[in-house]
Amino acid sequence: MYRITCSFLFLIGFVFTVNAQDKKLSLEEIWDGSFSQERLESLQPMANGTEYAVQNYNRTTRDVSVDIYSYKTGEKTKTLISAKEIPGLNYFQTYEFSQDQQKALLSAELEQIYRRSSKGVFYVYDIVKKQLQQVNDKAIQEPDFSPDATKIAYVYENNLYVKNLINNQVIQVTQDGKKNEIINGISDWVYEEEFSVVQAYQWNADGTKIAFLKFDETQVPVFSMDMYGTYPNQLYPTQDVFKYPKAGEQNAKVSLHVYDLEKQSLTQVNLQKKYEYIPVITWTQDANLLSVQAMNRHQNKLDFILVDTKKNTTKTILSETDKAYVDLNDQLNFLADNSFIWASERDGWNHLYHYNIKGKLLKQITTGNWEVTDYYGYNANNKTIYYQSTENGSINRGVYAIKINGKNKRALAAKAGTNYADFSADYTYYINSFSNAETLWQYKLYKTKTLEEVRVIEDNAAMKEKIAAYNFSSKEFSTMTINGNDLNMWMIKPKDFDASKKYPLLMYQYSGPGSQSVSNTSSNSNDYWYQYLADKGYIIVCVDGRGTGQKGADFKKITQLELGKYEVEDQIAAAKKLGEQSYIDENRIGIWGWSYGGFMSSNCIFQGGDTFKLAIAVAPVTSWRFYDTIYTERYMTTPQENPSGYDDNSPITHVNKFNDNNHYLLIHGSADDNVHVQNTMQLIEALVQANKNFDWAIYPDKNHGIYGGNTRLHLYNKMTNYILKNL
Numbered sequence: 001m002y003r004i005t006c007s008f009l010f011l012i013g014f015v016f017t018v019n020a021q022d023k024k025l026s027l028e029e030i031w032d033g034s035f036s037q038e039r040l041e042s043l044q045p046m047a048n049g050t051e052y053a054v055q056n057y058n059r060t061t062r063d064v065s066v067d068i069y070s071y072k073t074g075e076k077t078k079t080l081i082s083a084k085e086i087p088g089l090n091y092f093q094t095y096e097f098s099q100d101q102q103k104a105l106l107s108a109e110l111e112q113i114y115r116r117s118s119k120g121v122f123y124v125y126d127i128v129k130k131q132l133q134q135v136n137d138k139a140i141q142e143p144d145f146s147p148d149a150t151k152i153a154y155v156y157e158n159n160l161y162v163k164n165l166i167n168n169q170v171i172q173v174t175q176d177g178k179k180n181e182i183i184n185g186i187s188d189w190v191y192e193e194e195f196s197v198v199q200a201y202q203w204n205a206d207g208t209k210i211a212f213l214k215f216d217e218t219q220v221p222v223f224s225m226d227m228y229g230t231y232p233n234q235l236y237p238t239q240d241v242f243k244y245p246k247a248g249e250q251n252a253k254v255s256l257h258v259y260d261l262e263k264q265s266l267t268q269v270n271l272q273k274k275y276e277y278i279p280v281i282t283w284t285q286d287a288n289l290l291s292v293q294a295m296n297r298h299q300n301k302l303d304f305i306l307v308d309t310k311k312n313t314t315k316t317i318l319s320e321t322d323k324a325y326v327d328l329n330d331q332l333n334f335l336a337d338n339s340f341i342w343a344s345e346r347d348g349w350n351h352l353y354h355y356n357i358k359g360k361l362l363k364q365i366t367t368g369n370w371e372v373t374d375y376y377g378y379n380a381n382n383k384t385i386y387y388q389s390t391e392n393g394s395i396n397r398g399v400y401a402i403k404i405n406g407k408n409k410r411a412l413a414a415k416a417g418t419n420y421a422d423f424s425a426d427y428t429y430y431i432n433s434f435s436n437a438e439t440l441w442q443y444k445l446y447k448t449k450t451l452e453e454v455r456v457i458e459d460n461a462a463m464k465e466k467i468a469a470y471n472f473s474s475k476e477f478s479t480m481t482i483n484g485n486d487l488n489m490w491m492i493k494p495k496d497f498d499a500s501k502k503y504p505l506l507m508y509q510y511s512g513p514g515s516q517s518v519s520n521t522s523s524n525s526n527d528y529w530y531q532y533l534a535d536k537g538y539i540i541v542c543v544d545g546r547g548t549g550q551k552g553a554d555f556k557k558i559t560q561l562e563l564g565k566y567e568v569e570d571q572i573a574a575a576k577k578l579g580e581q582s583y584i585d586e587n588r589i590g591i592w593g594w595s596y597g598g599f600m601s602s603n604c605i606f607q608g609g610d611t612f613k614l615a616i617a618v619a620p621v622t623s624w625r626f627y628d629t630i631y632t633e634r635y636m637t638t639p640q641e642n643p644s645g646y647d648d649n650s651p652i653t654h655v656n657k658f659n660d661n662n663h664y665l666l667i668h669g670s671a672d673d674n675v676h677v678q679n680t681m682q683l684i685e686a687l688v689q690a691n692k693n694f695d696w697a698i699y700p701d702k703n704h705g706i707y708g709g710n711t712r713l714h715l716y717n718k719m720t721n722y723i724l725k726n727l
Contacts, residue, residue, distance in 0.1 A: 049426030098149035317359030435522035545570030564649030590614035669702030
């Protein structure tokens with residue numbers, strides 16, 4: 001008895017000692033990069049199949065280089081490009097190889113335009129001849145090599161150009177480009193944001209033709225943002241003016257054109273039908289055959305069209321329809337025989353299909369109640385397709401190989417967590433990037449055929465040791481049955497959690513259509529913030545409700561025509577159910593979110609004020625009437641067709657329900673080109689006129705991400721203090 005008691009006391013003393021030594025986390029550490037993990041940056045496989053290229057920066061010599069490494073040994077075999085060794089080039093920011101990897105396109109002086117677009121000064125470096133050639137002395141957009149690397153196309157001031165790299169002759173393909181009116185070869189704002197398209201032109205297989213889109217923005221309404229500048233350099237604000245089509249308003253009129261370099265002729269393609277959107281153009285292996293994905297305005301029908309540019313004829317070979325909407329096919333891949341791989345949700349889950357060039361289905365390659373989340377490629381030598389999917393659980397990602405006939409599936413990397421793969425050019429090797437909630441990012445090289453581990457490239461061991469000193473709480477995954485559905489959930493508890501005590505609860509969510517916030521992957525900055533809050537005595541929870549992704553089309557598309565209805569119902573119901581737990585204080589439940597998540601947290605505090613005591617909304621949509629056509633109408637149709645869907649579920653409609661005993665913090669960047677600060681200003685005015693007490697903050701000249709300088713730290717300090725004071 002005596003020895004047992006002593007051992008017990010020793011154990012208690014040991015626990016107290018360990019806890020006393022736990023390092024305390026600060027907000028400054030979270031946002032100054034202290035927890036940044038080592039990653040593989042700009043890795044590109046070399047054509048020989050045995051090597052890969054990585055862009056490096058030497059802090060001592062201040063040299064930017066592209067270095068070549070052996071897959072097998074990991075040793076650097078040579079430096080392919082060194083900025084210091086190239087006369088006339090002090091540095092470069094990005095690189096891109098030509099198809100034969102004999103030339104590289106180097107960028108400098110890049111200037112961000114919107115989320116995905118930029119312009120800059122570009123150079124072509126001939127790796128064999130060691131010669132540098134500037135593409136243009138002006139800042140240009142989206143330069144791209146022809147297949148034989150003798151030419152380069154680019155866009156300057158909304159016009160498409162082609163430069164002959166042999167004789168330096170430049171051809172201006174279009175003449176009518178003009179800001180806020182006509183765009184050639186690059187996309188408008190809404191295509192860039194919602195279709196992830198910036199470069200809107202493509203070379204054909206032999207470099208004799210370029211297909212491109214033209215956007216006529218003339219009738220699109222204008223949006224403007226004041227830019228306030230910095231004191232004392234700017235006395236008067238400037239104005240950023242651009243075309244932004246809001247729900248129900250005019251889109252740009254888009255048309256398809258083909259430029260024949262040999263004939264120097266420009267032809268507009270007649271698609272035979274009027275389409276609202278042409279988001280994807282892809283040349284087939286046939287230099288005269290162009291494929292086009294075109295959609296109606298509701299985006300519930302997608303036609304896959306082949307254009308014979310020699311005969312000037314078109315044929316629709318495949319159509320996808322859905323009662324809600326059809327997702328764009330970003331996994332399209334034409335094989336050597338011009339058959340193609342196609343992704344579709346037609347059986348209720350996103351899967352891969354194999355078609356011949358006439359549109360005849362050859363085989364559904366993958367099948368099951370899980371989603372294909374990425375397509376890596378096709379190895380013609382062994383007729384094998386490589387892909388990523390959720391077949392090891394909806395919160396996980398695994399990498400698999402399968403024959404094109406749908407047989408002989410193999411798991412290449414299916415450990416619980418998040419797996420990605422980067423394959424060598426001949427698929428002999430692959431680098432498995434892996435992490436889960438308990439494991440920092442690891443990069444390991446494997447042989448594809450035998451799955452033999454060749455070597456560990458990076459395992460973030462130093463960061464793992466550093467993080468161990470904090471003794472962070474685990475992220476616990478589970479499911480919660482809400483409104484008849486098993487919803488994925490994670491929870492972070494204080495590390496000294498005591499089930500006999502009651503804790504305040506902060507819920508985080510995003511909730512947008514097809515999104516996923518509950519995933520088994522390594523911690524990001526927000527996760528460390530949640531650890532900070534957990535250390536202050538809060539339980540943090542995230543629940544992916546109806547409308548989110550990776551659980552099938554029916555689960556995802558239930559929110560159609562009523563964004564904010566089922567999602568809000570699920571968050572309120574989840575909060576109530578969590579409040580029933582003995583260790584959660586049902587009177588101290590808060591919720592926060594950013595963008596769509598801000599839309600949600602606003603709705604929750606207004607409509608669920610008896611459940612939530614506090615909400616924080618960052619850059620929220622406050623009415624879908626303010627948001628863009630492509631995203632909003634995909635899920636809601638137009639406000640003219642569906643006024644109740646827009647108004648019944650928008651926060652701005654429910655301000656009168658806000659309980660003054662609750663706490664609401666509203667935050668926005670004034671230069672948000674995506675979710676305009678107009679959303680917040682209109683909501684502020686509605687709350688003021690309803691005489692509601694709330695808090696708000698505007699970050700001048702900051703975009704949707706609200707970052708730059710000390711901004712992100714200030715934002716999280718503000719939110720942290722608000723939570724500590726009011727929840």
